[in-house]
Amino acid sequence: MNIYLPIAEMSANLFLFIGMGASVGFLSGMFGVGGGFLMTPLLIFVGVPSAVAVGTEAAQIVASSVSGALAQWRRRNIDFKMGTILLAGGIFGSVFGVEAVKALRRVGQFDLFVILSYVAMLGVIGTLMMIESINTIRQAQSGAATAIRQRGQHNWVHRLPLKMRFHRSKLYISAIPPLMLGIFVGFLAGIMGVGGGFIMVPAMIYLLKVPTNVVVGTSLFQITFVTAATTILHATQNHTVDATLALLLIVGGVIGAQFGALAGQRLRGEQLRFLLAAIVLLVALRLAWSLVAHPDELFSLTALGRS
């Protein structure tokens, strides 16, 4: 059954998009990741204009993170002070990212930019995850104890000015690092259609030393609001949010995530991470290939509207 997407201006099978939502939802449920970094490239592969893929994916991330954020809030796992600083930075970064999308589209380089960003981001993350999971599997096999990371008591983060007390996180640190982190993640949300949890979570744990139980809730809080703001910004600045497409992806995504979470309980952590790393690297390779392979058609057209 074909459906016409009013903003993407394409007609495609209804079940293709629900299926894509379900597949990525399954993976995100299984691995506990947001899935934006897989969904945006997939949408581009099936022919959705890259700017529409980015704008619409922001809306889907709102749906997939809101229930998690609420659950964490009920368990009092959100540091609202830290979250607010991350959020303020995030919205600023998102405004900047959405304007960058607008400017890059005008000069016809957005497709290139988005693909290069994804190749770099997925390449680095996939490789790091792959190395880590292989090391963990090896160590588990050889029976050696995993080295416990020695947490430095003070790093450069502690020497910055504007120190604040974060009661929920039991931290007394400068507001600058969370603000910068928020800006960076918000920029990525605007320009790539990702939530940015895969960067925010490790940065909060290793750089800011936020307790692990607060990290997930606080980052979900930030992601929900930043992607909501990003959706509205893309809708007003670029007209690239397809509500119909978003709804299809959301429906597929919530169903897939439930089954993914069940499947994830049966697999071991390091195997899961190895699998996810392999998927991430494959997507990166496929995207890189689209830049280096000789295109069938050198020309492309972009509609500008009525004469």
Next chain:
Amino acid sequence: MGVGRLMHRWTLAVLAIAALTGGTLVGAAEAQRPTPPQPPPASEQPASPAQAAPPPPSAPPAPAPEAPSLPRETVHADVSTRRIAVTSTFSGTGIIVFGAVDNSRQTSAESGLYDIVIVISGAPTRLVARKKSNVGGLWINTSSTTFTSVPSYYAISSTRPLDEIASDDVLKSSGIGFDFVPMTFHRSARALTAAEIKEWRDAVVRLKQRDRLYQQDEYGVAFVGRSLFRAAFDMPATVTVGAFETRVYLFRDGELLSTYTTKLDLEREGLEHLIHRFAFDHSFLYGVFTVLIAVGAGMLASYVFNRNKA
């Protein structure tokens, strides 16, 4: 004259029904028409060169010798659907153009005396064409040109290949054929050479053809009687909505005898229309609405699945 017009309208309506029902009523429809003067054998038609060669020097331009006895042929046409709605399940549509040659001198549908060319063109749009080239191993958009007007849709159907119907000059002056699609470049393209202009034009036609927005059917128009003809067109789902113009050209021996223009509207309707209007006219509210849908769907899903677990 008024009665004649009415009569003609009525005839067309009957022809329309005939065309839509697959041409089975053609014979009956033809019978209703006032009998046109019997066409002379084809060989008599053109004035002999010897007669035409020495014109009286002072005389005003003489009317064509056949004019008083044989009324000039004209063409009329209509489309099967004047308004097409793009809805959520729109997957393209078919349109039938049917028409008739008045004062046809053909003895049968197969005589091949006339050539019909039908061009359907969509609303002109502005667009940017970009060309990639290899920069350090990567294929990157390196040059671009802007068109201020390009038909969003352009479909040609004819009784036989265009180059057999008329000369390039005739086709060019009417904008018939992929080589002569009316396109205007932005003034920044003034510095382009003729070869570059052709390359950009060809790229637009090629890309539009790939999306089935530009189409050509060299044998798409068929006569189903002495004067009645029809052709089928299809419009893909990606077609740009707006006003379409259908132009019908009647040729005989490479000469353009008559043209006829009719309109057709493609509109967005239903939910798609609302969403599209909403997204462009009230973009902030549309963004908020999309976010609310996402929040609602996310919360509903967690409620449903958590209840199932409990």
